[in-house]
Amino acid sequence: MKPTVRAFHDDIGLLNAVSKLTSEGVSKDGLYVIGHDDARMDCVVGDADAQPHDLSDLVAERYNGKGEALRSLLRSFGFDSDESGDLEEKLDGGELLLLIR
Template sequence: MKPTVKAFQDDIGLLNELKRQSSKGVSKDSLHVFAHDEESTDCIVGDSDAVPVDLADLVAERYNESDHELHSVFRRFGFDPDESRDLEEELESGKILLLIE
C-alpha cells in the first residue's frame, strides 16, 4: 500500500502535522520528509522561542536527492513513474512533502 502524501508550503505546517501524527500514535518510523532545500530536511522551526527542531527526532528518513535519485525512492514507496514525476514537480515548486506509511 502506498503511503499518504501531504504537501506543505513551510516548515511550520510540517511541524504541526508531525505533532498531529505523533499524537495519533503514528511511529516516527512511518514518517518520511522530502524537500529540495537541504535546510528543510535538517531542521524546522520549533516552538514559540524559534528553537529549531531536529527532524531526525521526528521522522525516520529525510530526502533531498536529485530528480533521478528521488524517482527511485518514490518507486520504492510504490509510486508509479507518473506519480513520481508529480511528486518531484511539487518539490521543484518549493513544497515539503511528508509521506506517511
C-alpha cells in the same frame, strides 16, 4: 501499499502535522520527509552535525534528492513513474512532502 502524501509550503505546517500524527499514535517509523533544499531540510529536520531539531526525533528518515535519484526513491515507496513525476514537480515548486505509512 503506497504511503499517504501531504505537501507543505510552510515549515510550521509540516512540524504541526508531524506533531499531531505522533500524538495520535502514528509511529516515527511510518513518517518520512522529502525535500529538494538541503539548507531548508536541515533547518526543519536537523542535520548530522548540529543538534537535532524536534522533528528529527519524530520521523524515520529525511531525504534530499533530485532527478533520477528522487524518482527512484519515490518508486521504492510504491509510486509509479507518473506519480513520481507529479511529486517531483511539487518539490520543484518548493514544497516539502510528508509520506505517511
